[in-house]
Amino acid sequence: MNAEFMQAFEQLGREKGITPEVLFDAIEAALISAYKRNFGSAQNVRVSLDRITGEIHVYARKTVVDNVADSRLEINLNEAKAMDPRYELEDVVELEVTPKNFGRIAAQTAKQVVVQRIREAERGMIYEEFSNRESDIVTGIVQRMEQKNVYIDLGKAEAILGPSEQMPDESYKHGDRLKTYIIEVKKTTKGPQILVSRTHPGLLKRLFELEVPEIHDGIVEIKSVAREPGLRSKIAVHSRDETVDPVGACVGHKGMRVQTIVNELKGEKIDIVKWNVDPAKYIANALSPAKVVSVDVQENDKMSRVIVPDYQLSLAIGKEGQNARLAAKLTGWKIDIKSESQAAQLGNSSGQDPLLAEEELV
Template identity: 65%
Template sequence: MNAEFIEALNSICEEKGIPKDTMFEAIEAALVSAYKKNYGTSQNVKIVMDRETGDVKVYAQKTVVEEVYNDLLEISLEEARKINKKYQIGDIVDIEVTPKNFGRIAAQNAKQVVIQRIREAERNVIYEEFLAKETEVVTGIVTKVDKKNVLINLGRVEAILSPAEQIPGETFAPGDRVKVYIVEVKKTTKGPQILISRSHPGLVKRLFELESPEIQQGIVEIRSIAREAGSRTKMAVFSRDENVDPVGACVGYKGARVQAVVNELKGEKIDIVKWSSKPQEFIMNALSPAKALSIEILDEKEKVARVIVPDYQLSLAIGKEGQNARLAAKLTGWKIDIKSESMVKS
């Protein structure tokens, strides 16, 4: 190895953001293994690569002792002081033992280490980039539809949209642009693994943040979301400014903002209600579009409430297959027992 190699190595380190010392230390560690493999020695060896010239030297490390029992690992005080008079018992002496043809072996191993480190650095850059995007929405391009799995190109990495994370009934074709929610970023031996979703409630939240300046500015806050992907979502919103209607900020002029989100979710229905710190008021809002006559808190600790609705509103309050009641319970965190007016009287 020579100065040209060092120059190239420095350029690679700078371009890929790899600390030079980290790269040199990795090469030196690999060369120790290569030396022991090729020369079958049980010596303690140290390998030093000159940071300027690229010259590689191998040193046998021996401990200074009064009496030598193992000449591979030990050196007498008398012999050590022939090298340097300052050596004391217990010191480590470096004795150069560089083989004549070691340069060729060193070059091969150094090349392998550099390639490996570049790969690791690139993986780490991608990992850090997407870790910063965890719980965010990104746009990708569908590259392949394999049975039920959808492969999506996110730029520097591809991710699989599994059936469980898809919106039921949604179809994809190569070339489609699609927004996905980054659920989690994992570091694996094969590189970063990006877990993405289109069925996660977080997708709805982030889509509304993109549409509503009031949410971006922190004036309006999304307090909770209950979602059954592909069918219906309920979202509770709160305004920090009494002059700003939180529901209106999400719906937009002539429903433009909510419609943009609905279109992205392929027609999923979205109910936007006002959040309230008062349980009765919040439960009443959550059951929208149904109207309750009264709400009774049965157990505040266990969060159990009974809701009385007019007879003609019972099916609306419960919803198709119980969906409205189920989503309202999930949105509020309360167990909701819905009764009609005639049921209570009887």
Template identity: 60%
Template sequence: MNVEFIQALDDIEKDKGISKEVLIDAIETALVSAYKKDFGSKDNVRIDISTDAGEVKVYSRKEVVEEVENENTQISLKEADKIDGKYKIGDIVEIEVTPGNFGRIAAQTAKQVVMQRIREAERDVIFDQFKEKEDELITGTIQRFHNDNILIDMGKTEALLPPSEQIAGEKYEIGKRIKLYVVEVSSTSKGPRILVSRTHPGLLKRLFEIEVPEIFQGLVEIKAVAREAGQRSKMAVASKDKQVDPVGACVGPKGMRVQAVVEQLNREKIDIVKWDESPEVFVANALNPAEVIDVKINKSDKIAEVVVPDFQLSLAIGKEGQNARLAAKLTGWKVDIKKESEIVKSPAKTKEIEKSAQELEKSLDEFEESSEMENEDLESKQEELEVQAEETEETKPEKELE
């Protein structure tokens, strides 16, 4: 190595942010391995690199002992005295053993180490950059296909879009720019592994955050998202300002905002519903566009029993149960949908009606009995009054004579 190489390390430190001391330590470690490999040495050696002149020297380190058992790591006190009389038992003696052609080996090794460290530093920078973008939206260009995987060009690195994260039926063409949701960023020996998705519910959420200013400003909050990618999604929103309609804000004038998101998701249908603290109201809203008559909540079993008009049953359930399934995902409640006529004709309802009729009939009987008793009491009192009247008439002439 030479002075120019040392100066190059200074430039690398400035441009790449890799410490010069760290690079020199790494070069010295690599040179120890290179020396032992190329010269078959088993000695305990130390490499010294002069940062001024760029010179590289190899020193064999040996411990001073009374009796040598291992010539590779030990030296006798007598031999140590020949080098310098100051050494004592237990001291370390360093003897220069630099080979004549070691400069060439040192230069090649140093270059390899520096290049490796630069690559590692760049990987670390990319990893840190994309690690911050986990759960965020990014835009990339479709670069190539590998088996069923799609590799996305992100500039300095590639992102992986596996089959499980691709929208079924969506066309992916090389050179096409698409928006993606960053699911996970992990570090590997070959660099950062960036896993992206087109099916994640978070993608829908982030797209609405871009299209709807009220969400960005914090006036409207996305409470929950349920998605069957490429087919249909449901999103529950709430407003922090009573004057702002959360659903209307997300739909936008003439549906422009929601339509912009639909275009980004391969024409996926999106239902936007109003979130509510009441589970009964929220479940009813989640089944939109179906009309709901009644909702009863079973908290212990986490079941919402929903009653809909007969003609709305198929709409509430949806094609292959999709509407009900998405409503369940959105609300977190298991949704049990029944039509109105089933509730009326059900055995439980019939028993309830019969029980009510029996109670009503019993009440009427009690009322009639009470009325009859009151009538008998009235008749008895009337008879007593008539008797008293007759007695009064009979005694009246006598009183007049007196």
């Protein structure tokens, strides 16, 4: 290999983020294997690659012994001293054994090593880039569907949207542009495997962070998210600035901000509720759009009894219990919902007044 060849390797290594010395060490290691493979040698050899000229020398390494058992690995003490009187037993003697036509084999081997190392380096950089983006949103283009998996082109890499991470009734076509949430990045022999989701609650949270500047700037904080993907979600928000309405900031002018997110999630309904440090008020807000008369909480058991007007009962519970279920997920409290008439019946049957005095809940 000539000097220009070596300079090209070095430049290529730098461009791909590989230290030239690491590249040259890898070439030397590969040349040892190439020598043994092409010249049928079981010798212990060392390959020296001149970093500037590209000259290659192969040296057989032999241990100095009194009695030689294997001439490929050992050399007699007298023979070694004839070469250099300073040699002693157990020293290692290096004898040059560079084949005449080794340059062609070396060049071919070096090219293969460089290509392999560059591929490994690129995979490593892609892994580092995307592993640092776990729990973040990426935008990609649907490439193909295989065995219910959707493969999404992210530019430098390909992501997999598995069946369990796909939204119900959402169809995917080649060329569709899609926002997904990175749930995990794995190292594999074929490069990084990026697993993404359309159903993760984190997707909704990140979409609001992208769409609402007040969240991005830290003025408005997302306290909790509960999702039934493709159907309905609830998100609890809190403002660190009393002059900023957290719900209004998330909804946006004429509902434009939340509508953008609804469109991205293919029509998933989103309830934005105000978080409150008081569990009773928080639970009442979480049951929005239903109006609540009163909330009784049992701190130790994280249980609550909610009373709503009779005409609001079905709204509070929601279709197939969806509203109550999402409110429970959002707040972390078990919620038992009763209408005013049901509460009155319970109170009369027990000889007690209905639970809780009414209070204004915000």
